[in-house]
Amino acid sequence: MNLSRRPEMFLFLLAAAMPVSFGVWQALLNNFAIERASFGGVEIGILQSLREIPGFLAFGAVLLLVLMREQTLALTSMLLLGIGTAVTGFFPSEIGLYCTTVLMSLGFHYYETINQSLSLQWFDKDEAAHKLGQLVAIRSFSSLVAFGLIWLALDVLNIEMEIVYLLGGGITIAITLFCWTVFPRIPEKVEQHKKLILRKRYWLYYALTFMGGARRQIFVVFAGFLMVEKFGFSAGEISIMFLANGALNMILAPKIGKLIGHWGERKALTLEYIGLIIVFSAYAFVSNPWIAVGLYIADHLLFSMAIAQKTYLQKIADPKDMASTAGVAFSINHVAAVVLPAAYGLLWMISPAAVFLTGAAMGGVSLVLARLIPSVPEPGREVVWKTGAAAPQ
Structure with missing residues (x-):
């Protein structure tokens, strides 16, 4: 079989390579920052803010297409992710961790931007949802392998964290170099615009992307925090929960993709947002740790249905707009990441329940937006109002 x-x-292959580096970086960060770099709350807060800046600036990936092809940019970004992870252990200082974090994050976010663009270009519309589900499953499997190797290296073989960082980044670099060799040049179906483009007719996709990013930040930052603060979960128990999430996503994500292909984006996103309203509302008042675990896992499964946002864009967009729109959408998605964690941290001190109830409210807004998606989206029919008529162009 000719892979090229x-x-x-x-x-x-790149979907398998990415979680190895990112999983190692994420799993070791807090321990390494505290034990090796003597971080406190202020330093870790600054680091997390710096980590989000490349995501907010993801639109810059489009401008780089003047210098290189999308395939080359994807590989270059993956190398930056691998290198940033591999060298993290060798810079155990405040400035060192800030610099390696930005390098790792730059590679991660630019890869994610180009990955979405290439996926929507290379996958046929009738199978895109299923293929995107397969990508999620591969990432989940790779994350499981990464977490397993971290446990083996640290708890069984007593390998230092510095070496684990090097191994995680090295595996990503090796897979990337393999892809660079085996896939020398994949023909582009359509040459992409090499400038930033905002189109009025994509407004619903932009709105869904923004609301998804805002709602996701609430869950990512505070759901796990609740598990520790309220229910006293240990690091080991949190890791087991992550493993359960990964295993279920590996099995169910391709099936969810097929379901989206069968149902269509409107029904799939409607189900996701109704589910998220229930999950966030329940999180505000949950008092049983096992119910909280169930809610956490349910959220991750529902989040897989966000594939429908991407396939909605694929169906309505000009094929030449994929790269530009992916960059703009990633930046829109990260607007909330710059503002919400700090703002909701203050709200958390007053009322943790209020944090999750506002997340439920955001889910309600997303639900209203989802109902504007046509049952059969296409160029010229991007939005339908309650009358059933397409929005004027």
Whole structure:
């Protein structure tokens, strides 16, 4: 079999490579920052803010297409992710961790931007949802392997964190170099615009993306925090919960993709947002730790249905707009990441329940937006109002 003739294999291999580095970086960060770099709350807060800046500036990936092809940019970004992770352990200082974090994050966010663009270009519309589900499953499997290797290295083999960082980044670098060799040049179906483009007719996609980013920040920052603060979960128990999430996503994400292809984006996103309203509302008042675990896992499964946002864009957009729109959307998605954690940290001190209830309210706004998606989206029919008529162009 000639792998170079199968563009999806390129995306599948990179999907496997990314979580190895990011999983290692994420799993070791707090311990390494405290034990090696003597971080406190202020320093870790600054680091997390710096980590989000490349996501907010993801639109810059489009401008780089003047210098290189999307395939090359994806590989270069993955190398930056691998290198940033590999060298983290060798810079155990405040400035060192800030610099390696920005390098790692730059690679991660630019890869994610180009990955979305290439996926929507290379996957046929009738199978895109299923293929995107397969990408989620591959990432979940790779994350499981990464977490397993971290446990083996630290708890069984007593390998230092510095070496684990090096191994995690090195594996990502090796897979990336393999892809660079095996896939020398995959033909572009459509040449992409190399400038930033905001189109009025994509407004619903932009709105869904913004609301998704805002709502996701609330869950990512505070759901796990609740598990520790309110229910006293240990790091080991949190890790087991992550593993359960990964295992279920690996099994169910391709099936969710098929379901989206069968139902269509409107029904799929409607189900997701109704589910999220229930999950966030329940999180505000949950008192049983096992119910909280169930809610946490349910949220991750529902989040897989966000694939429908991408396939909605694929169906309504000009094929030349994929790269530009992916960059703009990633930046829109990260607007909330710059503002919400600090603002909701203050709200958390007053009322943790209020944090999750506002998340439920955001889910309600997303639900209203989802109902504006046509049952069969296409160019010229991006939005339908309650009368059933398409929005004027």
